[in-house]
Amino acid sequence: MSTTVKDRLKQGKDARKLCPRSSHAHPGHIKRDPIPLIKLSSEGRVQSLVALRYGRMLVSPFTFYRGNALLQAHDLAGTPDMGMRSMICGDCHLMNFGGFATPERNLLFSVNDFDEVHPGPWEWDLKRLVASFLVAARDLRHGVSVEEDVCHQVVAAYQKSMAECAEQSALEIWYDSISYTDLLQRARSENTLEHVQRAIDKAARRTHAELLPKISERDAQGRLLIRDDLPEIFHLHNHTTLLDAEDDWLRLSDWRPLYDTFMRDYRATLVGDRRNLLGRFEVQDMAFKVVGVGSVGTRCLVALMTDNQERPLFLQFKEARPSVLANFVKVKSPRHNGQRVVEGQRLMQSASDLFLGWTTGPNGRHFYVRQLRDMKVSAELETFDDEAFAAYARTCGRALARAHAKASGQAAQISGYIGKSDTLSEALMQYAKTYADQNERDFERFQLACRKGRLLARSEADFAADHLP
Numbered sequence: 175m176s177t178t179v180k181d182r183l184k185q186g187k188d189a190r191k192l193c194p195r196s197s198h199a200h201p202g203h204i205k206r207d208p209i210p211l212i213k214l215s216s217e218g219r220v221q222s223l224v225a226l227r228y229g230r231m232l233v234s235p236f237t238f239y240r241g242n243a244l245l246q247a248h249d250l251a252g253t254p255d256m257g258m259r260s261m262i263c264g265d266c267h268l269m270n271f272g273g274f275a276t277p278e279r280n281l282l283f284s285v286n287d288f289d290e291v292h293p294g295p296w297e298w299d300l301k302r303l304v305a306s307f308l309v310a311a312r313d314l315r316h317g318v319s320v321e322e323d324v325c326h327q328v329v330a331a332y333q334k335s336m337a338e339c340a341e342q343s344a345l346e347i348w349y350d351s352i353s354y355t356d357l358l359q360r361a362r363s364e365n366t367l368e369h370v371q372r373a374i375d376k377a378a379r380r381t382h383a384e385l386l387p388k389i390s391e392r393d394a395q396g397r398l399l400i401r402d403d404l405p406e407i408f409h410l411h412n413h414t415t416l417l418d419a420e421d422d423w424l425r426l427s428d429w430r431p432l433y434d435t436f437m438r439d440y441r442a443t444l445v446g447d448r449r450n451l452l453g454r455f456e457v458q459d460m461a462f463k464v465v466g467v468g469s470v471g472t473r474c475l476v477a478l479m480t481d482n483q484e485r486p487l488f489l490q491f492k493e494a495r496p497s498v499l500a501n502f503v504k505v506k507s508p509r510h511n512g513q514r515v516v517e518g519q520r521l522m523q524s525a526s527d528l529f530l531g532w533t534t535g536p537n538g539r540h541f542y543v544r545q546l547r548d549m550k551v552s553a554e555l556e557t558f559d560d561e562a563f564a565a566y567a568r569t570c571g572r573a574l575a576r577a578h579a580k581a582s583g584q585a586a587q588i589s590g591y592i593g594k595s596d597t598l599s600e601a602l603m604q605y606a607k608t609y610a611d612q613n614e615r616d617f618e619r620f621q622l623a624c625r626k627g628r629l630l631a632r633s634e635a636d637f638a639a640d641h642l643p
Contacts, residue, residue, distance in 0.1 A: 186590025219471030264290030291518030331571030
């Protein structure tokens with residue numbers, strides 16, 4: 175017998191007996207040394223690039239927070255939750271949201287990074303997101319009142335959106351999305367309106383055709399090649415390579431065997447019409463691309479492909495390692511980590527990349543595949559005034575609630591648990607303050623480890639200088 179919305183709301187409310195909402199102020203397993211966990215998260219990466227990862231994490235407490243999701247996953251495992259397990263982002267900080275194009279070329283806003291996606295408690299995503307807003311607000315010197323406001327805005331938006339989802343049908347939730355037209359209509363200030371419009375304009379320019387002259391060139395024979403730009407982009411077998419000398423990829427004759435291996439399994443993960451479209455492109459070149467902060471040192475390659483009019487398509491092959499949540503949540507997910515990322519993204523987003531798929535590389539490494547850069551835009555936090563920052567907080571909270579509702583199918587239970595009061599918001603505000611303080615202590619220990627040589631950190635300039643003519 176099916177349950178009513180009222181029944182499901184009550185189920186959520188009843189969960190408060192075992193997990194009071196006020197208990198979410200608890201910071202978790204923070205009595206630990208961060209350095210061993212940071213080292214653990216670097217295992218299996220390209221070792222020469224681990225130093226670049228640490229260099230990027232050294233910039234500020236905020237980049238440190240972004241750069242090591244494993245640390246907070248460890249800590250969150252010691253926090254209470256209402257007992258529900260469904261697909262969550264796993265690395266839900268405020269820079270892992272943004273704009274992207276649907277296959278129909280519409281610009282939507284949602285969670286847009288799923289490297290750590292995995293079944294887990296929805297509270298973990300919300301806690302990492304709220305804490306990231308507080309850490310970022312401190313980093314940008316917004317002041318205590320703004321720090322508190324953006325945290326409350328995130329939770330209030332999540333709470334309101336989840337309550338709306340609780341009343342919607344399964345198909346309404348599945349089809350719902352946040353468009354940039356909607357964000358324009360919701361803008362409360364001229365500054366916020368300008369930021370949204372600028373993002374729309376920027377997305378329109380971020381196409382494969384616009385990217386082509388920026389990262390490619392023709393050689394003496396007229397062949398179209400990706401241009402090396404250390405440490406961001408380099409060819410695997412050139413003198414500019416940053417792969418370790420004993421790396422197994424260097425034993426390949428060139429990039430083509432690697433590309434052929436990728437494509438063999440990848441094509442089968444695409445729907446037939448998209449596989450047909452992919453067949454209209456021919457590969458020209460492939461190079462290693464260093465991305466992000468937390469992903470630095472993992473393997474990521476970009477293939478430059480062209481159609482019969484020499485119009486480009488850039489495909490990104492990104493290594494999919496086990497989720498940072500895998501050892502803390504005893505729930506099964508697909509054995510193939512590329513499949514985990516793709517299926518998690520499809521489940522949490524209202525629409526996904528046209529060429530999203532997965533594959534296995536030489537020596538069994540897992541990868542997922544997507545377009546590079548196509549209409550993707552991220553928030554420019556440094557330019558936000560207080561209202562624009564608050565608007566972004568509301569949008570992220572709303573987007574996360576929609577993603578959780580779609581992935582779990584249990585919006586009413588979550589909404590019933592949260593309720594209508596500020597109890598959860600106050601608890602998460604306290605959690606964010608405590609965790610931001612802990613993040614600063616961890617950052618200081620990380621700085622000390624780098625200064626004393628326990629960890630090697632290098633900047634982009636250091637890498638570029640190594641290869642000056």
